[in-house]
Amino acid sequence: MSTIILTLVTGVGLGALYFLVASGLxxxxxxxxxxxxxxGAFLTLSAFLGWMVAQALGTESxxxxxxxxxxxxxxxxxxxxxxxxxxxRPLYERHIEQVLVTVGLSFxxxxxxxxxxxxxxxxxSGPPWLKETTEILGARIPNVYWILMLAAGLVLAALxxxxxxxxxxxxxxxxxENRSMVTALGIxxxxxxxxxxxxxxAAAGIGGVLAxxxxxxxxxxxxxxxxxxxxxxxxxxxxxxxxxxxVASVLVAVLQQxxxxxxGGTGDFIVVILLAVVLLVRPSGLLGRxx
Amino acid sequence: xxxxxxxxxxxxVGLVIFMAVLPLLNISIPGIxxxxxxxxxxxxxxxxxxxxxxxxxxxxxxxxTSGMLSFGHALYFGAGAYGLGIALEHFGVPLFPGVxxxxxxxxxxxxxxxxxxxxxxxxxxxxxxxxxxxxxxxLVRRNSAITGGEEGLSLNTEQVPDFLVxxxxxxxxxxxxxxxxxxxxxxxxWVDTSRLGHLARATRENEQRVRVLGLRPYRVRLIVxxxxxxxxxxxxxxxxxxxxxxxxxxxxxxxxxTVLVMVVLxxxxxxxxxxxxxxxxxxxxxxxxVLAGSEAIASLPDFLRIPLSxxxxxxxxxxxxxxxxxxxxxxxxIDGWWRRRHGERHVRDSxxxxxxxxxxxxxxxxxxxxx
Numbered sequence: 001m002s003t004i005i006l007t008l009v010t011g012v013g014l015g016a017l018y019f020l021v022a023s024g025l026x027x028x029x030x031x032x033x034x035x036x037x038x039x040g041a042f043l044t045l046s047a048f049l050g051w052m053v054a055q056a057l058g059t060e061s062x063x064x065x066x067x068x069x070x071x072x073x074x075x076x077x078x079x080x081x082x083x084x085x086x087x088x089r090p091l092y093e094r095h096i097e098q099v100l101v102t103v104g105l106s107f108x109x110x111x112x113x114x115x116x117x118x119x120x121x122x123x124x125s126g127p128p129w130l131k132e133t134t135e136i137l138g139a140r141i142p143n144v145y146w147i148l149m150l151a152a153g154l155v156l157a158a159l160x161x162x163x164x165x166x167x168x169x170x171x172x173x174x175x176x177e178n179r180s181m182v183t184a185l186g187i188x189x190x191x192x193x194x195x196x197x198x199x200x201x202a203a204a205g206i207g208g209v210l211a212x213x214x215x216x217x218x219x220x221x222x223x224x225x226x227x228x229x230x231x232x233x234x235x236x237x238x239x240x241x242x243x244x245x246x247v248a249s250v251l252v253a254v255l256q257q258x259x260x261x262x263x264g265g266t267g268d269f270i271v272v273i274l275l276a277v278v279l280l281v282r283p284s285g286l287l288g289r290x291x
Numbered sequence: 292x293x294x295x296x297x298x299x300x301x302x303x304v305g306l307v308i309f310m311a312v313l314p315l316l317n318i319s320i321p322g323i324x325x326x327x328x329x330x331x332x333x334x335x336x337x338x339x340x341x342x343x344x345x346x347x348x349x350x351x352x353x354x355x356t357s358g359m360l361s362f363g364h365a366l367y368f369g370a371g372a373y374g375l376g377i378a379l380e381h382f383g384v385p386l387f388p389g390v391x392x393x394x395x396x397x398x399x400x401x402x403x404x405x406x407x408x409x410x411x412x413x414x415x416x417x418x419x420x421x422x423x424x425x426x427x428x429x430l431v432r433r434n435s436a437i438t439g440g441e442e443g444l445s446l447n448t449e450q451v452p453d454f455l456v457x458x459x460x461x462x463x464x465x466x467x468x469x470x471x472x473x474x475x476x477x478x479x480x481w482v483d484t485s486r487l488g489h490l491a492r493a494t495r496e497n498e499q500r501v502r503v504l505g506l507r508p509y510r511v512r513l514i515v516x517x518x519x520x521x522x523x524x525x526x527x528x529x530x531x532x533x534x535x536x537x538x539x540x541x542x543x544x545x546x547x548x549t550v551l552v553m554v555v556l557x558x559x560x561x562x563x564x565x566x567x568x569x570x571x572x573x574x575x576x577x578x579x580x581v582l583a584g585s586e587a588i589a590s591l592p593d594f595l596r597i598p599l600s601x602x603x604x605x606x607x608x609x610x611x612x613x614x615x616x617x618x619x620x621x622x623x624x625i626d627g628w629w630r631r632r633h634g635e636r637h638v639r640d641s642x643x644x645x646x647x648x649x650x651x652x653x654x655x656x657x658x659x660x661x662x
Contacts, residue, residue: 035418087615091614097618099360099417100551101615103610104552104610106607108604110603115597116597228421228544231421235415235419239414265433268426269429272422276407279407
């Protein structure tokens, strides 16, 4: 029983991490039809800079942990905004080229990170509490999972509030629904492109700092591994659907953890099978609309 | 007029003959080739160039001819390389049946994954192929008993004829790689000029219309996909023989992205562009790595030294520049310039036409939802 709970909770925690990466991807795709390969690079840079800040402030304290997360979010947002303005915007409405540019950026960025921080993974540390465990119904759950869930929950709540209650959020939702109609109403959708990139970058930045604590190391390839699962999550959940991304993150991660535990480490493979099944049964994803 | 029609073919044949006699000549190109052309160092580098040119050609068939942006092409390259290695190592079959097994293996994998991935198109298709390649990469890394895991799989030379083994026989491997490149080129030429190729291009431009004509876009795409995958497997086989081993990188998404860079650099939709892209990329990668280790770079200040000592950073930056400012790639730019000079108004720009087709498809999809 306790192993089932352990697997379940760690699955949800991992799902929270996937959601932090996938939410931005899904929003960006939904609004702009851009598959952002550079998302992993946003995440990795945030993790590195977050780690540097945490080191400067002392890694043990909660205060520096919080600051490193905020720095991560800011770095992700700034990097993403610059990417949108410099690389994506000039290629307006040319989706394949936009994808190719982000591919090139991720290529170049990972190489640059390797040059600056080295090719080896750097071990990191955080507040000691993260390393401890909490006992729930007999299962000893590492505390870092609670932080992941809390962060993803806050980000999800903030995104939903933003999308439902603010004017910009409404424009973004309308743009996902039908972009030409929004443009016809005289609203400049392009301004919200930058915004969506910034939001996605910030979420990925938070995800980066937390992914670093989750895996207890940071390396230039931190983002690339997560990015592939985030892609799977966005396709399974339905491209452009935030709720879909949330549901699919948890589904994918829980399934992955159970397969890793009970089926001899086949988690990654099972996830791809799940993707294939979803595509065969519902090509638009669980909560995607367009058939 | 008739001479003019044939001259591309004549140039091609001439080039192949030149490449074929190259190991017998003594030509040095300092700065580009490490040694004179008859020595193994240069021959090995040129063979690698030709293997990647073949891979780029097969990818161009996907992206250029049928407009499918796949991020899983390395899976089939890896299937060829690992397929051959496993057939020789674990089943003990001789080389040529082993090659056959590897190609059939690549074909089956391509058929299954392609049939599923083509449930979606456009960007989702790219993501799904990426996921499949990732699964393949994970399988290769995990099952170290069969694939050698992270260490890679080395070629069991007992099953390979003597004339293809060892540094002394680099020449023969070079000719093998050249033969592979010629075969891949001829197959892509045949596909491009056949009914299948016309249909694939029509599907790329307007899938709806192809369907209205009573034809099946799904089947056309799948056939092209499988052909491209088998050609990639053939390139993988050549790679395995040439390097006498393979590492998990040959199945990874990294390699697919590398091939994508080659094709875009060379010019999407141009067969000769893919070859130029593959050769140029491999040479650049090689030369930049040498440059990165040079003393001139080591003595520069950090902000210049770090970017310049990372070949992949330079290649990534070059790729971004090509995509942004030279969308036709090398071949597209030269072709456009040539056509304009000869008074043709219509200039091919494959990437953009794929985009336009996709925008049309989106518009159609949107109206379907509304209806």
